[in-house]
Amino acid sequence: MSKIRKLLSTLYHAFFNFVLHSFKSINRRIRSKLPVWRMREETAEHVHSSIKVFKWLILPASLFYAFLMFFFFKVNVLGSMLWGLAVFFYSNFLPDLPSIYRRKAADSGVESLPWYKRYVILLFAPLLVxxxxxxxxxxWRTTETYHNFKSLTVYSVFLFVVGFFAFIRFPIQTGNLxxxxxxxxxxxxxxxxxxKVDKIW
Structure with missing residues (x-):
């Protein structure tokens, strides 16, 4: 049991250090004035929350989902489930990634981006990084923070489109849908x- 706990602790710290290092590198690149202690604190909050939700909700629900899909529809969803888990962890940090193109509302002399460019920043954040x-x-500069339900809705539609083209099989069956x-x-x-961690809802 102690070995399992040690392994989980190692994975947790590896995940935390990866996220922290990534955001430190980004902030260093854009010359952000956010102090390291605040970055570490915020990273810890989001990592802890994502792991907690994964352990108590996402993982059990995923296993139950995979079992039901195979039992009722004879569909193996392991591939899409693993991609889904990756998307879950990625989405836990996505709203902060576009910060490299954020400007304060009070800043003048910077033309506001059209709506489609604002959401390109969100949907293709890794590419822009x-x-x-x-x-x-x-x-590109925008006052959009992406910490709102409108951005979540746009992102959800985007994921549905990605999922459709990635996992749909013809002829379309109920299980596949x-x-x-x-x-x-x-x-x-x-x-x-x-x-939730950022107290938006």
Whole structure:
């Protein structure tokens, strides 16, 4: 039992350090003035919350879902379930990723982005982070914080479209349709977890 706890503790700290290092690198790149202690504190809050929700809700529900899908529809959803779990953890930190293009509402002289560019920043945040580290500077600035239910709705629709093209099989069967519908729920759960930690709801 102690070995299992040690392994879980190691995984927890590896996850925490990965997230913290990632955001420290991003903030260093954009010359953020956010102090390291605050970054560490916020990372700890979100990591702890994501692990807690995963352990008590997402993992049991996923196993139950996989069992029911195989029992009733003879559909193996292991692949989409694993991708869903990855999306859950990713979504726990997604609302903070677009901060590299955020500006204060009081800032002047910066033209507001059209709505579609604002959501490109959210939906393709990892790509834009990669562009940032590639040395390419996009002159995009937005006051959008993405810590709201409108952004969550846009993200949910995006995940449904991604899930449809990734997991749909023709001719479409009931089990396969359920699999496509379930996939975005992982992202919604992760996003909601982040908003809960930040006291948005």
């Amino acid at each position: 990669w562009i940032l580290f590639s040395g390419i500077r996009l002159n 359920i699999e496509v519908i379930i996939f975005p729920l992982y992202g919604i759960a992760g996003y909601l977890t982040h908003l």
